[in-house]
Amino acid sequence: MVRITDVARRAGVAPSTVSYALSGKRPISPETRRRVEAAARELGYRPHAGARSRPGGRSKVLALVMPLRPGVHVPAMMGFALPVVTTARAYDHDVLLLTEEDGADGLRRVAEAALADALIVLDVQLDDPRLPLLRALDRPSVLIGFPAEPAGLTCVDLDFRAAAEACVDHLAGLGHRVVALVGPPPEVHVRRTAYAQHVVKGFTVAARRSGLVSRVHPCEMTPAAARRVAERLLREQPALTAVVVHNEAVLEPLIDAFARLGLRVPRDVSVTAICPQDLAESVAVPVTSVAVPSAEIARRAVELLVDRLAGAPVPDATSLEPRLTIRASTARRPTA
Numbered sequence: 001m002v003r004i005t006d007v008a009r010r011a012g013v014a015p016s017t018v019s020y021a022l023s024g025k026r027p028i029s030p031e032t033r034r035r036v037e038a039a040a041r042e043l044g045y046r047p048h049a050g051a052r053s054r055p056g057g058r059s060k061v062l063a064l065v066m067p068l069r070p071g072v073h074v075p076a077m078m079g080f081a082l083p084v085v086t087t088a089r090a091y092d093h094d095v096l097l098l099t100e101e102d103g104a105d106g107l108r109r110v111a112e113a114a115l116a117d118a119l120i121v122l123d124v125q126l127d128d129p130r131l132p133l134l135r136a137l138d139r140p141s142v143l144i145g146f147p148a149e150p151a152g153l154t155c156v157d158l159d160f161r162a163a164a165e166a167c168v169d170h171l172a173g174l175g176h177r178v179v180a181l182v183g184p185p186p187e188v189h190v191r192r193t194a195y196a197q198h199v200v201k202g203f204t205v206a207a208r209r210s211g212l213v214s215r216v217h218p219c220e221m222t223p224a225a226a227r228r229v230a231e232r233l234l235r236e237q238p239a240l241t242a243v244v245v246h247n248e249a250v251l252e253p254l255i256d257a258f259a260r261l262g263l264r265v266p267r268d269v270s271v272t273a274i275c276p277q278d279l280a281e282s283v284a285v286p287v288t289s290v291a292v293p294s295a296e297i298a299r300r301a302v303e304l305l306v307d308r309l310a311g312a313p314v315p316d317a318t319s320l321e322p323r324l325t326i327r328a329s330t331a332r333r334p335t336a
Contacts, residue, residue, distance in 0.1 A: 164202030
């Protein structure tokens, strides 16, 4: 299959110039346009039909890049995907869902085939290998997540560091002195996934600030793993009285595991979580939590892209302030 890069190489121009020349999105000199069109004819290149049929070469499609990697909690991802689709439709855009873990290659394929006007990228890593290409593409993108170096990118997400700090500060205010963070599976931490790293940072900073003894425990997303982590917590931190859970798949199984070990929430151990609000409210003991506002984040991501496509200025960073809701799962530290 002839790609836009092949045409660019034959015409001696950049791929973005080929896109502009064939779509009419930007003015190109007549000589360059003729050279690009000649190269396209010689190679038999045909732009994507959807891109040709729209005014200004627009496909009216947004690509949602949602790689289903090991350790990814699919229900959590769908909490972003569905609002992206409904918000995009409100702006007369369809959504192309990309779930393959093919890094920059998938982004390049979408751009070269003119399959989408813009991209929303999920599961962002601190040192994400896709970032150089996203900065260089001739179409806008929005990241749901904050990498270590966000310069030149448009990002939106919950302030996960502040969310973790809010949970720890609440527990410290109740007199707890030994706390643990039960986080996502190990592979999420190995990939340095941004939201998980920001939570760990906020948790450790807040614990140190309040003089708490703290440890971080990654956990696989199964009830059996939750039981193993509960047993490990009590073995390694016998004075433990408080837990922050940042792994929604094991929130309820972990509370059940504590009960089997003879610990009741919140009499013996207080539990806070960073999770969807409906999950925190549905547990047998409603959990004090910072809600992950997936629908709001998704809506804002689409709106940022629509504004960028229209040429309107947008903020580089949109960080949503966390809100801690106190429920029945936290209480003052037990005296004995």
